[in-house]
Amino acid sequence: MIIDCHNHLGVDLLFYLNGYSPYAQDLPALVTEGRHCGVDRWVVFPMVSNLSFDVGRMLHGELVTPGYETVPYARENERMFREIYELYPDLGKHVLPFAILDPLREPAAQLKRLRELKQQFPFYGLKIQATIIKSDVTALLREGRGFLEFAEEFNLPFLIHSSVGNDQWSQATSILQVAEATPNVRFCLAHSCRFDHPCLDRVAELPNTWFDCSAHRIHCECVIKGMPNVATADRRFPADYNDPTAVLRAMAEAYPTKLIWGSDTPFQSYVDSEYSLRSTYAEELDCVHALPENLKQAVAHDNLLNLLQLKDESILTR
Numbered sequence: 320m321i322i323d324c325h326n327h328l329g330v331d332l333l334f335y336l337n338g339y340s341p342y343a344q345d346l347p348a349l350v351t352e353g354r355h356c357g358v359d360r361w362v363v364f365p366m367v368s369n370l371s372f373d374v375g376r377m378l379h380g381e382l383v384t385p386g387y388e389t390v391p392y393a394r395e396n397e398r399m400f401r402e403i404y405e406l407y408p409d410l411g412k413h414v415l416p417f418a419i420l421d422p423l424r425e426p427a428a429q430l431k432r433l434r435e436l437k438q439q440f441p442f443y444g445l446k447i448q449a450t451i452i453k454s455d456v457t458a459l460l461r462e463g464r465g466f467l468e469f470a471e472e473f474n475l476p477f478l479i480h481s482s483v484g485n486d487q488w489s490q491a492t493s494i495l496q497v498a499e500a501t502p503n504v505r506f507c508l509a510h511s512c513r514f515d516h517p518c519l520d521r522v523a524e525l526p527n528t529w530f531d532c533s534a535h536r537i538h539c540e541c542v543i544k545g546m547p548n549v550a551t552a553d554r555r556f557p558a559d560y561n562d563p564t565a566v567l568r569a570m571a572e573a574y575p576t577k578l579i580w581g582s583d584t585p586f587q588s589y590v591d592s593e594y595s596l597r598s599t600y601a602e603e604l605d606c607v608h609a610l611p612e613n614l615k616q617a618v619a620h621d622n623l624l625n626l627l628q629l630k631d632e633s634i635l636t637r
Contacts, residue, residue: 325533325581333368341585364446391421400440449489476505533583537596
């Protein structure tokens with residue numbers, strides 16, 4: 320069984336209104352394309368921008384509060400859960416939904432809503448993309464500590480977008496700082512820590528951390544193009560980035576119990592007026608299918624289950 324650990328559902332108004340692509344994906348589209356590529360199950364969560372931000376300001380590329388909603392992600396989480404459990408229950412039984420949250424803004428109101436949703440709909444983890452919404456991930460150790468307590472109470476892991484360079488909101492080092500301070504909660508750092516070798520090694524050392532390789536091919540392309548959103552040469556995991564398949568295998572061999580495969584659909588590509596970074600779901604899977612069977616089983620199945628710690632793994636075969 321191949322499980323994709325990183326997929327977005329819904330619509331991102333910031334991307335749509337500013338002409339960026341992609342900007343939307345619904346459950347039938349994800350499952351249909353994923354099945355054609357050989358995927359069996361999917362971890363899913365909403366898009367990143369949300370209606371707690373002013374839609375008018377989104378037209379100018381800005382995320383500014385207040386917006387239509389007062390509680391970040393209240394509408395987006397519920398909309399996704401209803402799509403999974405009510406609109407398409409036949410498809411929904413093949414996905415594992417995560418709730419998305421803002422670690423800084425309105426934490427008490429978000430937690431109240433998460434508890435209400437937990438009584439209505441099963442979900443299996445918590446997602447944060449702090450960079451786009453400019454919300455300091457280390458707020459989890461301050462204003463947002465209640466989210467860590469919520470995760471520990473319900474035995475839920477975090478999957479958190481990680482960055483390097485000038486991004487002050489969601490540095491891989493900052494996420495590791497949170498993980499080190501919270502040993503009873505599990506964390507997955509997305510995007511291979513942007514190939515930052517010291518951070519990957521630290522993930523390997525900590526018992527409560529994993530990393531995913533979502534949007535793998537375009538991040539390899541970023542290395543080749545010398546872009547600033549990946550680790551600098553002196554800190555970069557050593558591999559041939561002209562060959563994404565070789566990079567994935569090298570990481571799987573170096574971190575066989577820590578690497579989790581994810582595609583980041585629909586963001587396996589990113590295109591705007593400045594950048595054109597393009598991949599396909601099938602190409603992302605090609606990298607996985609090229610792995611030796613033992614590593615393929617580990618990165619596309621076993622390591623994710625170790626992160627999730629599901630009470631009942633039969634939900635994967637229903």
